[in-house]
Every structure is written in structure tokens, then in C-alpha cells.
Amino acid sequence: MGRTLVLNRSFRAVAVADWQRALTLVYMGLAEALDEELTPYDFTAWVEASSSWAEPPAGFVRSPRLRLAVPEVIRLVRYDRVPHREVAFSRHNVFARDGHRCAYCGRRRPSEELDLDHVVPKSRGGPHEWTNVVTSCRGCNLRKADKLPDEAGMPLKFKPAKPPWTLLGSLIPHPRESLPQSWRRLIPADA
Numbered sequence: 001m002g003r004t005l006v007l008n009r010s011f012r013a014v015a016v017a018d019w020q021r022a023l024t025l026v027y028m029g030l031a032e033a034l035d036e037e038l039t040p041y042d043f044t045a046w047v048e049a050s051s052s053w054a055e056p057p058a059g060f061v062r063s064p065r066l067r068l069a070v071p072e073v074i075r076l077v078r079y080d081r082v083p084h085r086e087v088a089f090s091r092h093n094v095f096a097r098d099g100h101r102c103a104y105c106g107r108r109r110p111s112e113e114l115d116l117d118h119v120v121p122k123s124r125g126g127p128h129e130w131t132n133v134v135t136s137c138r139g140c141n142l143r144k145a146d147k148l149p150d151e152a153g154m155p156l157k158f159k160p161a162k163p164p165w166t167l168l169g170s171l172i173p174h175p176r177e178s179l180p181q182s183w184r185r186l187i188p189a190d191a
């Protein structure tokens with residue numbers, strides 16, 4: 001059974017959901033289902049449209065009284081009210097959040113060539129958490145050492161924050177060519 005790409009209100013891909021969760025969000029009015037033209041449907045309209053489709057790309061779920069297309073893409077309409085799923089703080093997820101780019105020089109590297117860097121060094125009381133930990137290449141990590149970015153003359157390229165949702169990058173199957181057609185234009189190449 002197909003999985004569903006979840007967009008936030010600004011049409012940015014934020015998660016991948018199984019079909020049960022996707023349809024539940026639409027049923028609850030927290031998300032709208034999108035067809036291939038990105039036309040939005042609420043649950044009632046989706047039920048109605050489903051009955052006229054022959055073979056939707058992600059298939060149907062059926063009950064004795066209902067035949068419902070599985071949406072390939074949904075868009076959250078009330079982002080704030082969606083039940084929150086915590087993103088685990090880990091090396092892998094920090095790299096995924098930062099797109100495997102060094103927060104200081106911006107260069108992209110494979111995981112084996114990256115380190116975690118504490119923006120405010122641990123020796124100065126900097127916490128080990130999302131807002132103080134960034135991806136860093138070996139060179140920048142050595143150069144920065146026990147200094148603050150200002151002191152080292154190494155400004156951050158972005159402000160680190162906790163990701164609001166399950167990280168897309170760690171869920172998206174590779175290669176990109178294996179993604180459903182309808183997802184490709186909605187997922188940035190470096191997700």
C-alpha cells in the first residue's frame with residue numbers, strides 16, 4: 001500500500017505518513033488531500049471523488065460501504081493542532097536536519113567525514129541539544145575548537161533549531177528515481 005507525502009501549510013514536504021494516518025488527518029479536518037494537480041479536497045469531497053476514479057496511483061482502501069483512494073499527497077491546514085511526534089536527538093538526525101552540510105563552511109560531506117560541533121562549547125556550559133549542536137566538517141571542527149563562533153571568526157550559516165516533525169531525509173527512500181512521480185517536484189533535491 002502506498003505511503004503519503006505530508007506537506008505543511010506552505011506546501012513544504014515535512015513527513016511521510018502511512019495511509020491510515022494520512023486519511024485520519026483528512027477525516028479529522030487537520031489536512032486536505034491533494035490530487036495530481038494539487039487541487040485540495042476535504043474528506044467529503046475526497047470520498048465523492050474516489051467513487052469516480054478508476055485506478056488511483058496509490059490504490060484504494062475498501063470497506064463494505066466505501067471505496068476510498070489513498071492520497072499520495074496531503075497538506076496540513078492546521079499545522080499547530082497536529083499531534084506532535086518527537087524527533088529523536090541523534091547524530092544521524094542532526095546531519096539529516098543540516099542536509100549533511102557543515103554549518104560553518106557550508107560544504108557537504110558524507111557522514112563519515114562529519115562531526116557534531118557544540119556552538120557554545122561543552123567546556124563553557126553549552127548544552128547537548130538541538131539548538132546548540134550543528135553539523136561540522138573535520139577541518140572547521142578543529143579550527144573552532146573551544147571557541148565561540150564570534151571568537152573563532154566562524155559565523156554560523158543558519159540558526160540551529162529542533163525540527164518540528166519526523167525528518168524527511170531519513171524516511172525518503174533512495175534513489176530519488178524510486179519516489180512516486182507526484183512526490184518528486186515537492187521534495188527538494190537535498191532532502
Ligand SMILES: [Zn+2]
Binds near residue numbers: 102104107137140
Ligand atoms: Zn566546514
